[in-house]
Amino acid sequence: MPIRIVPATLRDLSYIAANLRSDDRAEIDCQLDHWSPALLALTALQGFAYVAELDGNPEAGFGAAEQRSGLWIAWSWGTRRMKRCVPGISRFFHEVLGPEVAARGAWRVEARALAGNGLALRWLDRLGATQRCRLPAYGRNGEDFFLYDWTRESWNHVSLSKTPRTETAAAGADDQ
Secondary structure, three states, X not given: OOEEEEEOOHHHHHHHHHOOOHHHHHHHHOOOOOOOHHHXXXXXXXXXXXXXXXXXXXXXXXXXXXXXXXXXXXXXXXXXXXXXXXXXXXXXXXXXXXXHHHHOOOOEEEEEEEOOOHHHHHHHHHOOOEEEEEEXXXXXXXXXXXXXXXXXHHXXXXXXXXXXXXXXXXXXXXXX
């Protein structure tokens, strides 16, 4: 089952958002008052946005968007088959997305995860993010979240002079 990372499209992100795994749906539900798959997909297209395909089917969306100068927010969500895409997304994150964000002047990249979203918490740890704090009652119904981040200092291994072009790197991800 080959995994391919491709630039995100509204169609693919809408499909993924309409078929979210339950933990991702719960995380989105408690952060947004009103959302639809199309609105979530459209919002996700801001900044860098990618899709992980499994056997040609879009299964996970991920990316990062600048909130203000130097501050970026990383995001990801997917279908029940997302777990199979995590290794490929992780490689792409380190080889392409991280360097792209760093090259755009990021000093800090944040990610928030619902305290009960075990996959997200374990994955953020494995991606090298630092768990900064628990955010009590961050969700609209009082749900707790955790705040993670990467800072410029934690990217000391990222080369800013050799940032791969998005199209080239995404096309080269076919073998993942």
